[in-house]
Amino acid sequence: MGKLHIETQINGEPAEFLCEGHQSLLEVLRDGVGLLGTKEGCTTGDCGACSVMLDGRLVPSCLVLAAETEGRTVETIEGVATGDQLHPIQQKFLEHAALQCGICTPGLIVATRALLEKNPNPTETEARYFLAGNLCRCTGYDKIIRAVLDAAAEMRGEAG
Amino acid sequence: MLESRYEAPLTVQDAVDLLSADSEARVLAGGTDLLVQLRLGRSAPSAFVDIKRIPEMSQLETDGTGLHCGAGVSAAAIFEDENVHSLWPGVAEATDLIGSTQIQGRATWTGNLCNASPAADTVPALAAVGAQVVINGPSGERTVPVESFCTAPGRTVLTTGELVTRFMIPSPAPRTADAYLRLIPRTEMDIAVVGVGVSLTLDANGVVSAARVALGAVAPTVVLADAAAAALIGSSLDDAALEAASSAASHAANPIDDKRGTVEYRKRVAGVLTKRAATIAYERAKERG
Amino acid sequence: MARIIFSSAQRDWVDGAETLEIDAKRVADLLNALYERFPALAGRLDHAAVAIDGDIYNDARFQPLRTDSEVHFMGQVAGGQ
């Protein structure tokens, strides 16, 4: 069966790829487009490691068919930093030691950005519930939540 | 699975034609159930019929008759809708409970319903507010109440060529409000062990004049616990009425033992949540008085 | 003389002794002396970890012993973090 030719936009750049009908966006991002920052933890939408933005909405890329992205916009972890500058969320994750093994980190950072775009001043509880779909087995979430709240303060222009 | 096609029809009729021509094709709305089954090797559709390019599938609006929600609208979009929040807070609560933030970016009421899992969160909430499902197919359009849509776990009233196109929730009567509660072991990311949706209408004196109590995850399909509703009607939600409703709900529950809960536990909790959801709905309805 | 303390399970192989004192400059010498004296024990402690004065060595064959060292043979402990 012939492959589908998909034209989309990834991290602000036009992109095109070939895929099969059953292939997920996650598979194609990694094996087709070569964007390996989006991680695979389960392929069933339960871990959040493959989180990306699709048309501005946070989604698990394992549960999106690659073909669905025709004409849409996709944003991945590779698009979070701008130029030679880390995003404040990335910087705060580093400062707070909010990662140990780091496998959940790209998904968490993409999800945190989605949170702070929607809610620039989340409470701890709001942050925890919003990020409940991003499993981390190393940290117990403490330093992650602190990094998220500190990044939010920084992005609001308040002294951390 | 290896041969699955991807189809993205632009009209309902095209979708019906695709589904009619191929009984192994499956509708792709949010994909959060369908693609999981695909990944786990439990489903191998011949084609995915993505309905999200059909314009009316993405419409979400409230008018004088109630809410009209296209089959492709995501849970996140529904939850963000001001009208849903203010008119059907219980439905909004249930919608917010479907999986994680990520899942909500994809999942739809349609999928939650068509997956026909006994534990779907939005089904009891939608049943409690009397939601209707609009179906289109080779022989035209028909409408089915949410509570009659699933016939058994994994089975629905849909026949070959048919698909859900939208949901309709009638405008709430005066002094009417709903609530939804579920029990999961964690705080998020679980399938309901028990879910309860309650909608109450009060008279001018704060006496319950109409009630619907819908139970999820305690039977093969959603249960409308009429006896529990009857126990609430005519009361001002005093302890006796709540206890009666609670035990009626426990009685109406007909669950199974599985990895998520036991028969005994589910029956008990169905009663507890009925009491609690009714209390919340009552307070909300009073505020609307 | 290094003092060896045997676990209850090990005592089956050393005629029930709870402790023994053996003149040995290092663990290997100690093992040889023990194996010679208790043929039933021969080889059984080759893979054991050895605690010498409270420090547990996984590969202790050539560890030196002091004249007053206390020695235990025990299970290997690693773990995962």
Place this chain on the structure above:
Amino acid sequence: MSKRKFKYVGTRPIRPDGVEKVTGRANYGADIMLPGMLHGAIARSEHAHARIVRIDTSAAEAMDGVRAVLTGADFPDIPNQWMGDDEGGIDFGAIAQNCMARDRVLYHGHALAAVAATTTAIAQEACRRIEVEYEVLPAVMDLDTALSPDATILHPEAHVRDGQPSNIATKIVYEGGELDDAFTQADVIVEREFKTPMVHQGYIEPHGCTVRFNEDGKYTIWCSTQGAFGVQMFAAMVLGLDPNLIKCVPTEIGGGFGGKTTIYLEPVAMLLARHTGRPVRMVMTREEVFRASGPTSGGQVRVKIGAKRDGTFVAGDCEITLEAGAFRGSPAGAAAMTALSSYRFPSYRIQSYDVVVNKPKVAAYRAPGAPISNFAVESCIDELSRELEIDPIELRLQNAVEEGDRAPYGPVFKQIGLRETLEQARAHPHYSAPLGENQGRGIACGFWFNAGLQSSAIVSVNADGSAIVRTGNPDIGGSRASMAIMVAEEIGIPVERVRPMVGDTESVGYTDLTGGSRVTFATGMAVIEASQKVVLQLRERAAIIWGVEVDDVRWEDGVAYGLNAAADQDPMPLHVVAPQLRTTGGPVVASAQVSPPAAGPGFATHICDIEVDPETGRSQVVRYTTVQDAGKAVHPSYVEGQMQGGAAQGIGWALNEEYVWDEDGKVENPGFLDYRMPVASDLPMIDTVIVEVPNPIHPYGVRGVGETPIVPPLATVANAMRSATGVRFEQLPMSPPRVLAATDETGS
């Protein structure tokens, strides 16, 4: 040990590999792409116990895109031989059979065939088309069944007890004093029996590897592992190869917790690569991770403790029975060694059994075995404190081991910090904070050893005065930062000027696994020693420049000082010395290797507040504090991270995590949806107090910190639940249905 003033040790620099990890550039086990690469998949048993009568691979082989199909018949026969003693060891025959079944499958999910194909989807589909004819055998799914007289015996040839084939692979005993007599002296005796389920490490990154085979017989393995040298040796043993033919390059690792200290896919990918002549990548699905990679044992523990009215413990008796899974090797030894070691028991007996059952072969999981026995013992001590009406911290302080006390497993403790953690816990505001309605508070202690083992390190200085340090330990939780800090401390340069690297099996000397809480402790010792050798060389270079003897040069905080006051010797910082290396003898490089003993166990005390919904049995941890002796915290943020992460895993184990099995021995919950690990909204902030009682054997006083934190939480949470509900929970997890049923029973 002298109180050294540190400049960099104890600071919190940003980890050197951090930017790669927050930008998605770091490469993990599934991220290695090679030209022409094929994708592998594994067909797995649909039965918990069966004889394989026939495997028909023809339909799979006929598929377009399939390049190779292998079964057990394609693997060499590796005899079963236990290398080790009763308490621990390894059997490479069992590892080989676990990677690929031969004539029998021993658990649901046991690998029985493998496919390499042009895409993962084709390989997986080909696996589904492999037809297996089984002769189904009775499955042994729990300890009671395994130990019953008419039990089906998993390995009749291997394990014999009292002349009869048995499912008991090992029995371990530690005893001392006069037990029966001692119990008659006790005023109060608590005796209870506890049960914990099989649980999984739950690392978010599935096992993954990529293998390339060269025509000269050499293999290169890129994989996510806790120890590249272990992969090299295990793979060589399983395939009957010379280890020299295998190079293992460790990728970044997405969590392990002990579960990535063994091999599953690597030998399979190696044979597929050899058969096809193409590189092969294999990555487990999440379902495979749960069904076929190392959980830790479910267990039963019977505990009896006797105490005097004044609280003095007089006797302790423990019987521990652990599930090994399909092959011998549960952590029965460590569970026994840790069970009663936190307190003085004049008389004690610990018996521990390693029992085989038709479940996946267990692997190490953070302080293997200790949380299970500790849950039982610390629950009983909580009961004792209630019966004796003595504050639980007081009671523990009264009996806590300290320097000079002998552990039941033999040695005498040196300087340890149990008492200090208890005192700090008592002084913590958490311990005296008021509780709300339906809330309860519990405390418990626990400990874990430091593993010593072998480590190598190479340190070099560049002409710009920066340094490079290479070790053989994959960085699983920030160890690169610790290594860089130690080099910075010794040489006297900012941490940012040190680049740490993780070597492969051909670029650094042999190094044992990342695990056993040993990296900062043991590998750190090698790094410090190599750095000190570098400093000596730098002094030599300064001496050459000044034309003096090396003994006349002192090195302090990155600067050479001349000791001969007569000479014209301005202090010479590293950035002045470094450019002159080429004219003073060439590069400065030093290596060091260590094999330190395991010493300086790490103790902890945890406090938990829990709130229970009395109508549904649902509980929520509302406050949690960990107090732990870290010896010396090199990078306090990552020490705290270990404490918080271990506590979170322990809370999950206590409340909701468990394998659920159906009647046929199939795992019913092999996914994150129904295997309920804590999510962000399940937990509060986890407060940490680092206590520093120096480890006398380490130059900075460092103790391992990674494993201790998972030991106390099971009992801490159970003791909190006891306080909230009045019910002593003897079975984990304390899931809502179980809590409601138990509180119903007692009417509380």
